[in-house]
Structures are given as structure tokens and as C-alpha cells.
Amino acid sequence: MGSWGSQAMGSSGHRVMGFTSHRVMWFPSNGILGFISHGVMMFTSHGVMRFISHRVIRLLGSSVIVLQSASNTVLQTKKYQDWREEDSEAVMTSSSGYPRDSFGTEALWNTESFGMTPTSSSGSPFVSIPVQCPNNNGLLYQSQHGPWNAQTNDGIMDKDKYFNEMENAKPVGYANDENTKILEEKSSIPAYQFTSVPDNFWNSNPYKAWNDNSITLKPTESMDNNMHQLDAPIPENIDTKELCEKLTQEIQKYYICRKYFAKKVLNKGPKVLRKMLNDPKPWNKLQSGRVNYIRIHNWLNLPLEKRLAILNLEFPERKCETTETIKAGPLNAQLPEKLDLEAEKLTEQLVQEIKTHEIPQAKFTNHQPIQKNLDVDDSINDQYNQQTLQTSSDKGSNDALCIPESQIQTYLHRDDINDQYNHKLLQKGNVYMYNHDPLLSNSDTADSNNQYSHQPINPYKPQPFPANINCTREIFKKQPFHSVDFILNKMVFKPSGMRSPSLDDSHRGDSDNNSTKPTSSSSSDSEAFAYYERLLAAPLANAAVLDTKVLCTSILQELEIKKISQTIFAKRVANCCQGTLSELIRKPKSWDSLKSGRGIYVRLFNWYQLPEDRRMEIVDKKMNWAVPEKKPIDGKGIRTSEAPAQKKPRTVFLPVQKSVLQTIFKENPRPSADVISHIAQALELDNGSVANFFQNTRKRTKDQQKRNRHPQNDFQGNQEENQQGDYY
DNA sequence: TTTGAGTCAATAGC
DNA sequence: GCTATTGACTCAAA
Numbered sequence: 086m087g088s089w090g091s092q093a094m095g096s097s098g099h100r101v102m103g104f105t106s107h108r109v110m111w112f113p114s115n116g117i118l119g120f121i122s123h124g125v126m127m128f129t130s131h132g133v134m135r136f137i138s139h140r141v142i143r144l145l146g147s148s149v150i151v152l153q154s155a156s157n158t159v160l161q162t163k164k165y166q167d168w169r170e171e172d173s174e175a176v177m178t179s180s181s182g183y184p185r186d187s188f189g190t191e192a193l194w195n196t197e198s199f200g201m202t203p204t205s206s207s208g209s210p211f212v213s214i215p216v217q218c219p220n221n222n223g224l225l226y227q228s229q230h231g232p233w234n235a236q237t238n239d240g241i242m243d244k245d246k247y248f249n250e251m252e253n254a255k256p257v258g259y260a261n262d263e264n265t266k267i268l269e270e271k272s273s274i275p276a277y278q279f280t281s282v283p284d285n286f287w288n289s290n291p292y293k294a295w296n297d298n299s300i301t302l303k304p305t306e307s308m309d310n311n312m313h314q315l316d317a318p319i320p321e322n323i324d325t326k327e328l329c330e331k332l333t334q335e336i337q338k339y340y341i342c343r344k345y346f347a348k349k350v351l352n353k354g355p356k357v358l359r360k361m362l363n364d365p366k367p368w369n370k371l372q373s374g375r376v377n378y379i380r381i382h383n384w385l386n387l388p389l390e391k392r393l394a395i396l397n398l399e400f401p402e403r404k405c406e407t408t409e410t411i412k413a414g415p416l417n418a419q420l421p422e423k424l425d426l427e428a429e430k431l432t433e434q435l436v437q438e439i440k441t442h443e444i445p446q447a448k449f450t451n452h453q454p455i456q457k458n459l460d461v462d463d464s465i466n467d468q469y470n471q472q473t474l475q476t477s478s479d480k481g482s483n484d485a486l487c488i489p490e491s492q493i494q495t496y497l498h499r500d501d502i503n504d505q506y507n508h509k510l511l512q513k514g515n516v517y518m519y520n521h522d523p524l525l526s527n528s529d530t531a532d533s534n535n536q537y538s539h540q541p542i543n544p545y546k547p548q549p550f551p552a553n554i555n556c557t558r559e560i561f562k563k564q565p566f567h568s569v570d571f572i573l574n575k576m577v578f579k580p581s582g583m584r585s586p587s588l589d590d591s592h593r594g595d596s597d598n599n600s601t602k603p604t605s606s607s608s609s610d611s612e613a614f615a616y617y618e619r620l621l622a623a624p625l626a627n628a629a630v631l632d633t634k635v636l637c638t639s640i641l642q643e644l645e646i647k648k649i650s651q652t653i654f655a656k657r658v659a660n661c662c663q664g665t666l667s668e669l670i671r672k673p674k675s676w677d678s679l680k681s682g683r684g685i686y687v688r689l690f691n692w693y694q695l696p697e698d699r700r701m702e703i704v705d706k707k708m709n710w711a712v713p714e715k716k717p718i719d720g721k722g723i724r725t726s727e728a729p730a731q732k733k734p735r736t737v738f739l740p741v742q743k744s745v746l747q748t749i750f751k752e753n754p755r756p757s758a759d760v761i762s763h764i765a766q767a768l769e770l771d772n773g774s775v776a777n778f779f780q781n782t783r784k785r786t787k788d789q790q791k792r793n794r795h796p797q798n799d800f801q802g803n804q805e806e807n808q809q810g811d812y813y
Numbered sequence: 814t815t816t817g818a819g820t821c822a823a824t825a826g827c
Numbered sequence: 828g829c830t831a832t833t834g835a836c837t838c839a840a841a
Contacts, residue, residue, distance in 0.1 A: 651830065662821055667831055681839090682819055733824050735834055758815095764830080777834055784817065 323378050326366035332381050333362055335392075350384050351377050531701055617703050620695065621658060621688045633673035633686050640670055640689050649704045658692045658702050659685045672792060736774040746778050754783050 087360070258681065336343060347358035361377060368378070384392055643653060655666035669685055676683065692700055702708060738746065745768055756764065756779060758772075765775040 652828095652829085661819095663829085664822065664831075664833085665820055667818095668833095671831075680818060685819095732822090733835060737824085738834085755816095774834075775834090780816075781834065785820095787817090 193613055234607060323368050323382050325361075325368055325378050328378060328381055328385070329362045329365040331385055335385065350380050401514070476806070567616075613702075617657075617699075621691045621703075623687075623691050625687050625690070630676050631683075631686055633676055633679075634694065636686060636690055637670040637673040639693055643693070643700075647701065647704075650706075653704050659688055661685055673790065674788070674791070678791060733773065734778075736770070738770075738774075738778070740772060742768045746775065747782075750779060750782050750786075754779065 090575065129290070181403065241327065335341065336346065343358055344355040347355045351358060361381075365378075387395070625783070643649065651666050652663040655661050655663045659666045659669070661669075666685075669682075670689070673686070676686070692703065695703075746764070749764060753760070760771055761775050761779070764770075765772045768775070
């Protein structure tokens, strides 16, 4: 819409360089107006008006700003909502890293010396240029003579004059999405062109097109942007001190996170807000800084519901909210730096409390509704009919109730002791991490990992504990595998005389099937490995539920304590590669959210359940197991080796490409093929890599969000969250 | 044909 | 050398 033209006389005729704002974007959240053009960008923000040539802002998706140099190097990307004044400053004043054109960034202020004149060849202002400038209340202003009139006689732009112009200009309206679209449609002519006749430039100039066929921007429409609510007309005067005191009270009253307040209301960082609150400047001393106070003023004047809505509406992943909630609770007073509590004592106290007050465990932790399947008697039938698996994350939230191993007597999946401990543990309020149906049995197929999704029904056959497995009961008692039970969620009681069918019978060394462990000395390693493979691949019982979080914590501890490398463990135990294992154990998914991916967790569980010597033998570096070809997991086909598809070399995104992709993803995680193609072209990537990026990022974002909903399942996420500060 | 889930495996980072 | 991250790939379901 707005356009500026200049002519630089070259030796070979007229070289007309036009810098025309082909697209105009108004960033309502911070009062910055961008003129987007194909060759030149002119930028206006509070008190700053600079000219940068050969910068291109491309609109990708709906509102992602991509700054590019003339050579298409991407300089910076941001969502327009995130664009701050300092970004403009940085872009416009930086010379390093940003290729300058021959005029330099100060060209605007000294147009004459570059042969650029705001006047036409006739010497008088040839064009009146509509200029959009936001005032402090977020309105676009139009000035018919804007910057041209602000020029001094010697060709230098007078900033004060320019902004006076702006102040006197006629308001146009909010440049909301609709208006932006209108403006975009108006601008489609390349700005940079050579012509032998100066007038040609003006004739082809979108400015002319604009004038010839002017359009009217729609007046302020319904507020689709919260900021508009904060951009109500400016009050004549604001007592900033009083305002800040009031805001401080509100922040404390509603446990508002300052950081988010600053972001959501002011679109500024926490420091800006902190400075304002600590040291409010008098209104009459303020200039562009008034906008912050105006927004606070307007925010405070909104109804509470709206006020909070503004803050809540876009809380990223509600992290802050979570923190606030936590901080708000009397139970969540700040912890001393060092806890002088014994975990066992604490656990005991908690268990006692729960018993005394009959607090449902599920309710105790994480405010989860009481899990129906904790109710042993009522839930049996439902489980069998619906096979509803309990989320391990819900269960995981009961971690606090896990009784330290030392307090639990050795618990084996043995007929003669199961009931005793089962009873005890239930009484203690312990939550089992394994859920099995004693009336149903294991799948017969030893290596089918898909069973956890399909759960075939087989009659359960009680098996005696193998006498010939090279592991005495004493050894078992010494092993930590009693804690295995914490990984199992038992939905139902165990009828006496039945042991847990958590492992396939082969694991038990059942004499009937001759699967006793061949010792390394008497049999080949491959036989031994095959034996272990059967143990590890043993399916869980039907309706079994693993608490993946507890399992993974245990596994991680084991790996760390026993110095087992993930690489070996992944190959020998998990039957996957190291990277996959790392991700699976660091970021476990809840059992019920797993589809075909339960197999690896079952293998981990089966390994963890083994006596220590067996566990260590499997992962012993010295043992050179002939690892068999990768078994098909979850019914998926084996990757055929006969026709190895040419794997595309891994693309290493340049930081700037990554940055652009991430920015676009935030705006539009699901771009169409056309947009992908467009992005790929702009970033000089192939479509496949861009598509992969979006695919992978969607998946990983989704996983992360799931973990955020159950942060106890995210080891890393917890740490990150703890690092967030500046909350009240 | 597109998308999600699961995974491999290259590689960054310590 | 080890682990975490992440681009590429496969398969199945929509």
C-alpha cells in the first residue's frame, strides 16, 4: 500500500529503484509496522524509522516473518506476534551479518546524497504516500504526506516532523487479518525494476494502483486478537505509580506469572515489567513507553474474566499455569534447599496418613479420579469385558506411595507367598504396576510383541517354579526384582494356587518344554542367547499393565549402577538400537497410549525380573552373543535386506533453516503440500526433508504434550520446568 | 494418498 | 566412548 520511490541516475539511462511496500503488516501486539516488499523493506516502529534495502520479508503461512537478504539468505524468522521492537532495531541497525546495499541503512535519513529524492523530477512532491503508523492505542494511521513532508530542505528526514505527521494523520483502522489480506492483494508488482523512462516506474507502481483503485480498510472488527482489547483509546493521563501498585496487587492476588503477564499483555520480557513495577515513570516523562502503561491500564479495567482469559488463553502448554497452581497450594510451599527427610519415613507417614484418613490413592496424587480398577471387587467384570487399560501415568502418579524396597519383604511370583504379600501391599495402599488377569493366560507365541494390543485369550496354566533353573530362591530374595511388582499393575486379586503369569512359561524353565537355561560352559553361546531371548520375548499376561515410568526409572538406575551401556543393553535386551532405547526409557509413554510399541517395555520388564546374575550375563560385554537378526516387532515386517532401499543421506538443517521451520511449525504444524513446497523452495531444501521435519515435529510435539500432561513421566521435562522462574 | 506410530541410525554434544 | 537428539524410513490405518 504505502510506497516510496526513488530514482538513482545511472550512467546507462535511468535506473529506477523502487522500494514499494507490497505487503503491509501491522503487528498489533507491539506497535510495529512492517512494510514488506520484494526488494526493500521499510520499517516503522515507535520512534524508529529506518530503511533497509534488499531485505525481503516473506510471508510463509499466515503470519511468519522471514527476513531474507537479496541473495535469499534467511536472516531471521519469527512469528509476527513475537516480533519486538528490539528485533526491528537489531535488524535495522546491524551491519554485520546483514548485507547492506550500496546505500546503507541510513539512506532514508540522507536520501539526497544517494541521489534519492523524495520529489519527482518536477521538483515537487509527486506522490502523496499513504503511510500506516500505529499510535499507542493500536490504530493504523494514514497520512497522505507522511514521510515526504517530514523531509527537510536538505533532504534529511526529520524524525520529529515525521511523527508529528503521524499523530495528525487520520486513523484507518486495525490492520487485522482481513485488512492485511486486502493490503496483500493490492500489492503484487515487483518493486525493483529497470526502466528507461522514469514514469514507467510510477505507472507500474502499486502505489498508483492503489490510488487508482483505492480500497477502504474495514473499521475495527471483532477482536480476534487479545491485544486489541488492550488497545482501547488512550486515557489522558495515567497515574503510573498507582497503576503499578494496583497491578502488583492483582499479580499477587491471582498468582499471576509476571513473565506471562509481560508477554501476554505487554509483549515484553519480564525485565521490562519488573522495571516498570519497581520504578514507574511519570506519565508526562513517557513517550513511546506509554503504550505499556496503557495496556496495563486497559487490562486492569477489563472484567476479571477477560483479564484472566488474556493471560490464560495462550499459555504455552500451560506450564506457567501448572506452576502457579502448584505454588498457590498450601501444600506446595517452597521446599528447603536440602530436605532433611528420610524417604522411608516419609513414605511410611504418607501411607499411614492415607490409611488413617482413607484417602483414595488416586485422589491423593495428581487429583486423578479414583481409578475404578483399584476397586478390586467391582472392576473385575468390566475389565474382562472392556479390557480397559489403566494409564500408567495415572498409576505413575502414585509413586509417592511406593514403599521403599527395604520395607517390602521379598515378593516372588510364587504361589505360596503371593497372597500374603498381595494382601499386605494392597493394605498398605501400594499401587501395583502390573495388571494381569489371573484367569487368562499368556499368549503361546513367545515372540509376538503385538499381543499387548490384541491380548489373545488363553487358559491360564499354573506352572511350578522351575527347580532346575540355576537360581535358588535365596538368590531371588537377594535380588532387587521384588521391586518388579511396582512395575506391575494388578487389577485383580490372585486366586490362591496361581502364581503370576507375568512371564512366559519358558522363562520358568518349565521342565515340560525343556527350556532350561543352557549354561555357557555346556552349550554354545547362541543356545544360551536363544534361551535368554525366549525369556526376554516372553509376553505379559493378558490385561497386564506395566507402569512404564517406574520400569524405566528402575532400568535407568540399573544401567547406571551396573555401568551397562545403552548400546549393549539396547541390542541384547531391548532388541532395538541405542537411540530408540534412550528415548524409550528417558521419555516413556504410558502403557495405554502405546499401540504396537509395548514389546520393548515388556522385554525390559522381563529382563528386570530376572535374577541379577542372569541380567548381568545377558549384558556382559565379555559375552559375545550371536545376536540373531532383528526380529520383527509388533507384526511389522523385517526390513528386507535383499532390496536395501537407498537411504537418503541425513539432511543437516542449517540453524537458520531450522529456525524458519520451527517458526512456521508453531504457526502451522500441518502445512499443505503446496506450502511445504514453497517453504522448501524458500529454504533451498527438498520437499521430503521439509515434510519429514513437519511429520517428526508433529509427532514429537504430541509426545511432549502428553508427557507434560503427566509430567511425572518425563524425567527431563521436570528439570526444565523447575528452571522456570520469575513467577509469583 | 496422507498421516501417525514406531523405529533406525547418523550425528551432535558431553 | 557414551547418550540424546533427530532426519529418514516402514508399515498400517484412515
